[in-house]
Amino acid sequence: MTTQVVFLDAATMADTDLSPLQLADIHLTLYPQTSAEQLLNHASGAQVLISNKVPLDAKTIAALPELRCILVAATGVNIVDIAAAKAAGIVVCNAQGYAGTAVPQQVFALLLQLTNHIQSYHQAVQQGVWSQSPQFCLHLQPIEELAGKTMALLGYGDLGQATARLAEAFGMKVLIAERPDATETRAGRTAFETALRQADVLSLHCPLTDSTAKLINAKTLSWMKPTALLINTARGGLIDETALAEALTSGTLAGAALDVLSTEPPAVDHPLLDPALPNLIITPHVAWASRQAMQRLVLQLSENLQAFISQKPIRQV
Incomplete structure (x- = not known):
């Protein structure tokens, strides 16, 4: 048959x-x-x-x-x-x-774009800005080293673990965030709020459920350092996107890089597609797609x- x-x-x-x-x-x-x-x-x-x-x-x-x-x-x-x-x-x-190697690779491709500004520097060279420089190098946006910074991981399955290994290879300290609704903190984990407060980089790797929907919102974003960066290669619905736009606009968050949005494909008037938003990178749900x-x-x-x-x-x- x-x-x-x-x-x-x-x-x-x-x-x-x-x-x-x-x-x-x-x-x-x-x-x-x-x-x-x-x-x-x-x-x-x-x-x-x-x-x-x-x-x-x-x-x-x-x-x-x-x-x-x-x-x-x-x-x-x-x-x-x-x-x-x-x-x-x-x-x-x-x-x-x-996608156990593809997604962590995208996490760091996004993160390195935020810290090293490759595309911005490349465009400046193409536009002739380097050619007009009075010295051998061109200083535009400041470049940040990852070594010594703290990456907090929300979700520690295969993808979170693989991302942690890459972070450690860059010399980063890794924190595994406990579930936000946990009544006790497991060995090897860091309480959710503490992890967000200590993070220089927060990378999301958890599934989208009723309990994780809009987990990154105005309140949880307020816990993060104004110098912190947010990376999301998991699900767009984990983030309150309006709150993220406001945090980027106000400078209470230094930058974000997202491979996912709550609606895909997004409407042209999606709040995170505003070209005026500073230090935001969005790729079209391709982290998995090597x-x-x-x-x-x-x-x-x-x-x-x-x-x-x-x-x-x-x-x-």
């Missing part, structure tokens, strides 16, 4: 080789993207759906009686109503650890698909 498999948003994988998904007795349909209006039409008749960011809520799940498996082409599974899937007997599997990481992700999807067909699911949520 042929299993009908539909990838709802295959374009999220760019030009990655998807041939590992072409298994025996599989009919694979690839849609570049799927809107809410297209969802039921695209998903109809599929036993397996692959989705990176197309939401599959309870109403959708109820309308797809043939659906037996959802493969999330990411680690975070908040696009799926897990309770509804479980009630319907649908297996949900995710991908894990595929060529190698995307290929590892496809291989995990293939493994998950084969395991489901063999009735031995792996990476099950």
Whole structure:
């Protein structure tokens, strides 16, 4: 019997080789993207759906009686109503650890842009400013060393741990922030507020849940040093974006670099897309998307698909 498999948003994988998904007795349909209006039409008749960011809520799940498996082409599974899937007997599997080198690399690419101002200096050279300099070097924005600074990590899974290793290689001191609602501080952790107050750099690596939504807000930002930098490669909803814009504008936070926003893609009038905001860098949710990481992700999807067909699911949520 042929299993009908539909990838709802295959374009999220760019030009990655998807041939590992072409298994025996599989009919694979690839849609570049799927809107809410297209969802039921695209998903109809599929036993397996692959989705990176197309939401599959309870109403959708109820309308797809043939659906037996959802493969999330990411680690975070908040696009799926897990309770509804479980009630319907649908297996949900995710991908894990595929971006364990890509995301920490992006953390430091963003951080180094904030501290070394590579792009600003490059543009100044292109604009002829260096050529007009009375001396051999051109001093514009001050460059900060990372060595000796403190990086606080909020979230200490694979990505947080890999980021910590890079921070230590730069000579930074690493603090692992305890959960903000914790009643006691575990060994090796630092109380949440204390970590934020001591951080020269705060890097976010925790999932987005009801308890972490807008965890970085006006109050928690007020705890941070005015010289501190904020890095977010996790989920945009962790930050109260209006509060962040105000902190950058007022100078109560020195800078921020984000790979994620609360709405993606963002509206053109998103508060953090204001070009007047100082020392803010935004990349379009690509920290995970190194060529190698995307290929590892496809291989995990293939493994998950084969395991489901063999009735031995792996990476099950």
